[in-house]
Amino acid sequence: MGELFLMSDIRVEKLDEFRWIIPPTGGMRVPGIIYADERMMKSIEKDESLKQVANVAHLPGIIRHSLAMPDIHWGYGFPIGGVAAFDMEDGIISPGGVGYDINCGVRLMTTNLQFDEIKNRVKDLVIALFRDIPAGVGSEGSIKLSPDEEKKVLREGAGWAVKHGYGSLGDLMTTEDGGRMDGADPACVSERALERGRRQLGTLGSGNHFLEIEVVDKIFDRKIASTFGLMVEGQVAVAIHTGSRGFGHQVCDDYLARMVKRSNKLDFPLPDRQLAFAYIASDEGKEYMSAMACAANYAWANRQILMHWTRQTFEKTLQMSPREIGMRLVYDVCHNIAKIEEFPVAGRKRKVCVHRKGATRALPPQHPALPDVYREVGQPVLIPGDMGTGSYVLAGAEKAFEETFGSSCHGAGRVMSRGRAMKESRNRSIVKEMADKGIVIMAAGKKTIREEMPDAYKNMEDVVNIVHRAGLSRKVARLRAVGCIKG
């Protein structure tokens, strides 16, 4: 162990080149582990996120470590970038450990198109996508669900969308969990959540959500990249980043309030009310799990529908057939979720409840949950950048399985508050700055573009390099943005 840092009352020691440990003090049941290099640690110490890593370590039944990925930043309750696994018998599930946007996630599609073929049409594509994909504050979709139909969406997930003509069965093969989480029970969902859900299926939403046209910029591992369908530099791809919209928010809000109400009866002090929880084995824990699964399925259906519309918009705008465009789903990952998964713990396989709040599942090669096509290379780990900077594609690796309950980073991570971004972007035209870099952007909200400007985020390259060098995931390819629609 090397240097010792004291950060906002939290003692942090350097464990090795990429890992830092918060030794247990007070009510912490396990140590905290943060994946970061020295330079990043200096940025991390500026907010309260390390304290949040320590807070999570207070929760009952936590196994081994309270973990944080290099894109860690200050959230509420759990830090964003936080990972924690809990024992199935005496462990807990926490709505705040999943987040409001349940199954917020990313999907990436490749095409047969080369950038040279469409570079004069990017603007037309962005305008058409902006017209066809509902985006923005409180955006509502063209799909109006009856109460019965909505319940089917909640039970069936992306499969419901495919059954109704949005995409094909093949898409489900390359969606995490086949686009459907088991155990979804609409009876565990409030009337308020159901009401909000009926109007918003097939919408992008606002904030950091986006739909982006990207181009393969650099391939790091040709073998894995070609297995993922990323064949050559210059190939056109599309990324969609969104989640379960108002439905997921309402599910989280409802259960959090219920659990907060009970939390003053606990026999130990909860360091933050937002960490309120239920035991996994309790009725309330099971009910939340069933409601959360409904929201996860809603999000998968949502991204499936948006992908279908994207395919149609490309066909119409470019006057090309589906076969010519060949828009194929590489993978769909969720990065706000709690899941029951099996991992080796103390030498034996054990079922645990893994919370990933702003973290991506990263299964290594040969894992049984992988689709056959990716069995040899590991799971595609999709890392969206901030608005307009493109994405990274990584592949899950062994160390993630051993150290982080099969988890990797999820994005760049904010470094600047929205307020500061607004101040610093005053007198600047972010749209023009992006245009100068060759990126066409359209947004529903004027402020969103400034709040989400690239300077507000950590350098994604630093984040990705750490998970690569720490062995959590392998770098496969980098994509750059050429067109983007925002809420």
Add this chain to the structure above:
Amino acid sequence: MNKNGDWEVLPSYRIFEHTADLGVEIYGLNERELFYNAAFALFDIMTDVNLVRVRKEKRIFVEGGDLEELLVNFLREILYMYNGEGLLLKECAISEMDNFHIKGTARGEPFAQERHHMNIEIKAVTYHCVEIRKTPETWIGRVIFDV
């Protein structure tokens, strides 16, 4: 008084920095005013409250285990007016209140694209770091919104 000899009006709230979200510090001469100002802050951040008319009224009854939980639950209920029912708030009246209950009415009108503009979407009111304290001069509350 300020240097011009005018009485300075304390702002009813101010925004503080939080990396991913939006923190709000709210002031009030008593608990009731604090709660009233918190409801106002929520909608003042989202839209131009001056453009909202009184067309609809909604009864509010909320409980909490203490004053802080009560504040979050009250704001959750007020926010649901927009997120769930599409209403913008103009004003609210608190008729009864103690540390564990609040009863009142909220008034406003449905959001209309041609009349109203949304600056930012507040997606949720969190319990994270919620705080209420009394100073000799005023009551101060702090809440973090998910945006």
